[in-house]
Amino acid sequence: MNDRQATGSPVTDPPPADLLTVSDLHVDYAGRPAVRGVSLSLRRGEILGLVGESGSGKSTLCSAITGVLPAGARVRAAGLRFDGRELTELPPEDMRRIRASRIGVVPQRPMTSLSPSTPVLRQMRWYHDGHDLADLLAQVGLRAVLDRPRDHPHRFSGGQLQRLLIVLAALARQPDLLIADEPTTTLDATVQAQVLRLLLDLRDRLGPAILYVTHDLAVVAQICDRVGVMYAGRLVESGPVSQIFTAPRHPYTRALLAALPARTERGRRLGAMPGHTVAEVTLSRERGARAGSAGCAFAPRCPVVLARCHEEEPTPITMGTDVVRCHRAGETPEAEEDA
Ligand SMILES: Nc1ncnc2c1ncn2[C@@H]1O[C@H](COP(=O)(O)OP(=O)(O)OP(=O)(O)O)[C@@H](O)[C@H]1O
Ligand SMILES: [Mg+2]
Incomplete structure (x- = not known):
């Protein structure tokens, strides 16, 4: 999962420890899975973009990290480490203290976060x-x-x-980790640019790690160092922005990039791809799971699907600096087209 291992680092200079490491995180709402086996890491000063269509589990992942999931949500994780401490083992009071002092959250809708009746x-x-x-x-x-x-x-x-x-x-x-869940969705392009500049400037001056959730791949290209692509609760691909934008390996990532809106359409929500919606796919997967099969969630929409994809869920594979969940990740796009 860690791209340091793949790229190698200077022998004399040990790599900085990750500030946040999420390992195999699952979240269910009343038994319905919303986040499934997500692993990711974030270093100080790094901006990780999280993209994926509506309902793919981005906000749920953020809430699980900050420990503010609604009652009824069930969380399971192999690990949730923040600055060397295991958050899943902390008493609620300690977790509250960390949240209040070391993790900052920029909400999606500023209006609802302030009291309307107080100056x-x-x-x-x-x-x-x-x-x-x-x-x-x-x-x-x-x-x-x-x-x-x-x-x-x-x-x-x-x-x-x-x-x-x-x-x-x-x-x-001045938190160590800033989580911004679609902070510019409601803003026009000029103001959005101002807010993005402010976040970049802040990262350069104060060095927090930033987890930035967005529907807008153009924003990811502008401010993020790495990107994670979510689909139906899974992190299907993650890696450096330079890698993902030039040589995406997951068919869903490729479809997102192919549909990258022109500048004038920025802010358009993802999800206009042909095929089934996440909700339909989740439903059909639930039926599949009951019937004993649980293939790749993207299989019903995938242009390069194999019979195996309907039967067997792909596990994450590390390929260079990229981590991909796809049975065909190792193939070139040409080989996929020939199949
Ligand atoms: N409080 C809740 N109770 C029950 N189900 C929920 C709750 N919040 C989210 N869900 C479900 O969990 C799944 C993931 O939702 P989530 O809000 O994390 O997606 P998202 O990627 O942030 O979507 P969006 O882009 O629309 O913000 C969806 O199927 C959603 O319906
Ligand atoms: Mg959300």
Whole structure:
């Protein structure tokens, strides 16, 4: 899973330890699997993009890492290590402390994360009083908020609120890990670019690891070092952005890249591919599992499917810097076309 092993590193300079290591994580909601056997790692200062169509389990994975899954969710993992500590073994109080001080979350909808009936400036002061608020606000170009002590959230734009939440999540607390679950989905392209620049700048100055969930592969290409592609709860491919964008190995990744929208269509949600939706595939897999077969979840939509794919679930294979779950990962696309 670790691409360091594949690329090799200088003999005299041991590689930095991973900040976060997720090993074989499963999450079920009332018995329905949402995340299945996901393993990934994240180093300090690294930005990992997580992509996949709606319902593929991206938010569930984030919530499992931060320990905020709803009641009724069941989590199983071989390991969930954060900075050398096993999170699954921590008492809830310790987990809460780590979450509050070392893991920051930038939510998808800024409006729902702030109280609508309290002035924004007062809310900013609730969350951090020990820092120089004026300086932090200046860093995101919002020093003017100080002159608007009576303005409630609805008086601010989505982009302004999102930048204020980044102040709260990232600048004020300076977490080691920042989880941003589609933080720019509701923003227009110009404001999105501002927010992305802010996150990159923050990573360069403060060095947190960032897990960045998005539907937009163009955003991944812009800011991420590595990318993980999720499909029906599985991480089907992960590797450096340079590798995945130039030589994707999983047919689903290839389909996503082939459908990469033109610049004008950015922000379009993934999932416009022909074939069955994740929900349909999950349902047919559940039927298959009951009937004793459990093949690859992507098989019903896969353009290069083999009979084996309907029967046998592929296990992750490491190929260079890439990890892929596909029976045909070792073949060249030409060989697949010939088959
Ligand atoms: N609180 C919940 N209770 C029951 N099922 C849930 C809950 N949250 C998510 N699910 C289900 O788990 C699966 C994964 O959902 P999740 O929200 O993690 O997907 P996602 O990749 O984040 O999708 P999106 O791109 O739409 O945000 C889906 O089938 C979803 O219906
Ligand atoms: Mg989500």
